[in-house]
Amino acid sequence: MKRIFLCVVLALVSVSITSNAYPAVTVKVDGSSTVYPITEAVAEEFQGAEKGKTRVTVGISGTGGGFKKLCNGESDIADASRPIKPSEVELCKKKGIEYIELPVAYDGLAIMVNPKNNWVDHITVKELKKLWEPAAQGKIKKWNQIRPNWPNKEIHLFGAGVDSGTYDYFTEAIVGTEHASRGDYTSSEDDNVLVQGIATDVLALGFTGVAYYEHNKESLKLVPVDDGNVSNGRGPVLPTYENVTKSLYQPLSRPLFIYVNKKSSERPEVMRFVEFYLKNAAELTREVGYISLPDRAYDLALKRFADRRTGSIFGGHGSQVGVKIEELLQKK
Amino acid sequence: MSKQIRRLKERLIEGALLLSALFSIFITAGIIAVLFFETFEFFKEVSIIEFLTDTQWTPLFAEKHFGILPLFAGTLLTTLIAVIVAIPIGLTSAIYLSEYASDRVRTAVKPALEILAAIPTVVYGYFALLLVTPALQMIFPDLSGFNALSPGIVMGIMIIPIISSLSEDAMHAVPMGLREGAYALGSTRLQVATRVVVPAAFSGIAASFILGISRAVGETMIVAIAAGQQPRLTMNPFVPVETVTAYIVQVSLGDTPTGTIEYRTIFAVGISLFVVTFGLNMISYWLRKRFREEY
Numbered sequence: 001m002k003r004i005f006l007c008v009v010l011a012l013v014s015v016s017i018t019s020n021a022y023p024a025v026t027v028k029v030d031g032s033s034t035v036y037p038i039t040e041a042v043a044e045e046f047q048g049a050e051k052g053k054t055r056v057t058v059g060i061s062g063t064g065g066g067f068k069k070l071c072n073g074e075s076d077i078a079d080a081s082r083p084i085k086p087s088e089v090e091l092c093k094k095k096g097i098e099y100i101e102l103p104v105a106y107d108g109l110a111i112m113v114n115p116k117n118n119w120v121d122h123i124t125v126k127e128l129k130k131l132w133e134p135a136a137q138g139k140i141k142k143w144n145q146i147r148p149n150w151p152n153k154e155i156h157l158f159g160a161g162v163d164s165g166t167y168d169y170f171t172e173a174i175v176g177t178e179h180a181s182r183g184d185y186t187s188s189e190d191d192n193v194l195v196q197g198i199a200t201d202v203l204a205l206g207f208t209g210v211a212y213y214e215h216n217k218e219s220l221k222l223v224p225v226d227d228g229n230v231s232n233g234r235g236p237v238l239p240t241y242e243n244v245t246k247s248l249y250q251p252l253s254r255p256l257f258i259y260v261n262k263k264s265s266e267r268p269e270v271m272r273f274v275e276f277y278l279k280n281a282a283e284l285t286r287e288v289g290y291i292s293l294p295d296r297a298y299d300l301a302l303k304r305f306a307d308r309r310t311g312s313i314f315g316g317h318g319s320q321v322g323v324k325i326e327e328l329l330q331k332k
Numbered sequence: 333m334s335k336q337i338r339r340l341k342e343r344l345i346e347g348a349l350l351l352s353a354l355f356s357i358f359i360t361a362g363i364i365a366v367l368f369f370e371t372f373e374f375f376k377e378v379s380i381i382e383f384l385t386d387t388q389w390t391p392l393f394a395e396k397h398f399g400i401l402p403l404f405a406g407t408l409l410t411t412l413i414a415v416i417v418a419i420p421i422g423l424t425s426a427i428y429l430s431e432y433a434s435d436r437v438r439t440a441v442k443p444a445l446e447i448l449a450a451i452p453t454v455v456y457g458y459f460a461l462l463l464v465t466p467a468l469q470m471i472f473p474d475l476s477g478f479n480a481l482s483p484g485i486v487m488g489i490m491i492i493p494i495i496s497s498l499s500e501d502a503m504h505a506v507p508m509g510l511r512e513g514a515y516a517l518g519s520t521r522l523q524v525a526t527r528v529v530v531p532a533a534f535s536g537i538a539a540s541f542i543l544g545i546s547r548a549v550g551e552t553m554i555v556a557i558a559a560g561q562q563p564r565l566t567m568n569p570f571v572p573v574e575t576v577t578a579y580i581v582q583v584s585l586g587d588t589p590t591g592t593i594e595y596r597t598i599f600a601v602g603i604s605l606f607v608v609t610f611g612l613n614m615i616s617y618w619l620r621k622r623f624r625e626e627y
Binding site (some may be wrong): 134154156184199201203204 | 465
């Protein structure tokens with residue numbers, strides 16, 4: 001009996017020791033898997049600069065999951081690949097959490113096929129809509145249903161899962177309604193799964209953030225997208241740096257954000273991290289394959305953070321198509 | 333006085349033992365109760381007929397369909413492939429180990445075979461995705477990166493030790509006298525193995541098959557990693573499918589809000605899976621009792 005008691009005591013002691021073994025200050029970030037590579041790169045540099053004084057943890061539970069954690073006070077910062085939605089604004093309000101919205105980069109959504117696919121040279125937004133809208137479910141199953149001269153073979157679709165901001169943005173931009181698409185495709189919150197799927201399947205077509213294309217160039221083929229609108233670019237456009245920053249790659253380029261819990265931002269380590277983030281984002285976003293904002297936008301964002309200006313510049317309406325971030329930041 | 337203390341101690345120990353025995357029963361009952369409760373809520377909103385007959389499964393999307401058939405088709409397909417791989421290999425290796433191998437070989441090979449069972453299934457999953465699928469694509473260029481064939485084969489490899497080990501135990505337990513009788517009548521080794529030992533150990537062998545199948549039906553990690561995540565009513569092993577277990581993983585990893593119909597789907601799906609594996613285990617139990625040969 002005594003021995004059992006001793007064991008229990010020992011176990012309790014060891015648990016309390018190990019939980020004290022972590023550094024005392026931690027910045028918790030969670031959210032979009034699209035923003036993850038940027039935040040992770042910043043976190044690495046930041047931890048190096050802090051010489052181990054501060055730890056930054058970065059999760060990938062999707063934009064929706066990230067907001068949920070932020071609004072529950074479980075994280076300090078949410079990574080988001082779209083602006084906050086009304087339901088999430090409501091949730092934060094209920095829990096009394098205020099947040100500061102800061103744009104950190106641009107992203108283009110890449111439409112990709114397998115490199116062995118020799119029939120797709122470009123795709124129009126109309127065709128993408130026909131392929132992905134809810135009405136296509138169980139009906140549009142073959143390539144030649146999209147364009148008659150494409151082969152009479154099954155089409156295997158790969159796309160972001162319903163919890164990701166990428167999904168919300170894609171559906172808003174292509175289908176026209178946020179969160180509405182067909183359901184019979186391979187969906188995953190993990191972009192690497194999608195890359196793997198497209199890279200190994202000749203009949204595949206899918207979408208991810210352009211950064212995931214940049215890192216897997218040899219095993220994927222990028223498809224130029226034609227928005228059918230002559231005023232912003234002519235014909236099919238690729239999501240290159242120039243096209244995205246000049247708003248020519250429409251409607252599939254979008255800004256990415258971090259949302260900082262206002263109360264957390266009073267903590268020195270969070271403050272240092274966010275400032276470090278905005279000062280180094282331009283370089284690091286390019287490094288991980290995203291498209292940096294104009295320098296002016298980062299300055300405006302820094303000012304916004306210094307002023308602790310809360311709320312969303314998008315009015316809390318979720319995804320919006322075709323926005324220029326510096327214009328929005330300047331307005332307020 | 334000391335007698336009283338001792339009696340009290342006895343009672344305390346007895347109570348503690350009873351409590352720990354009841355503990356696992358309570359847990360099981362609790363799990364089943366939660367499953368039933370959430371499933372009941374689910375079927376308030378979705379008719380059970382739709383659940384069992386609709387051929388599409390898209391509860392997370394705009395146009396919601398709640399037909400479990402595509403998920404069960406995925407499970408059935410991967411399990412079938414696994415069984416086709418595992419039963420011949422498992423049974424023949426069991427026959428070899430029990431009837432042909434010398435004691436020294438047997439004591440070395442049997443534990444080695446059982447090591448297969450010690451490999452974490454997530455390792456099997458990546459093995460299927462990154463090694464077996466690319467290899468199969470050299471033979472079948474039409475094979476998708478995610479498909480039922482490769483995880484099916486790997487799952488088959490995973491359940492070989494279940495089948496071989498349990499079947500071998502059953503065969504080994506067949507009394508020597510039966511074999512000796514058959515030899516005395518001039519049987520060859522093969523005849524003894526296939527006509528005497530296997531029929532005599534049938535109940536154990538069949539039970540091992542069922543256990544292997546039940547393991548394959550419930551297997552999660554391999555199919556979640558390598559089979560894809562697209563519910564599809566098909567028996568084509570070359571295209572991405574989603575199994576019952578992979579769907580549960582997909583939903584529970586995301587952040588589907590609790591209390592919604594999307595969230596309840598995993599309980600409805602979970603209980604269907606539970607019914608199937610429970611049924612299989614009952615069959616295995618019944619087989620063992622019904623066809624047991626007593627010597």
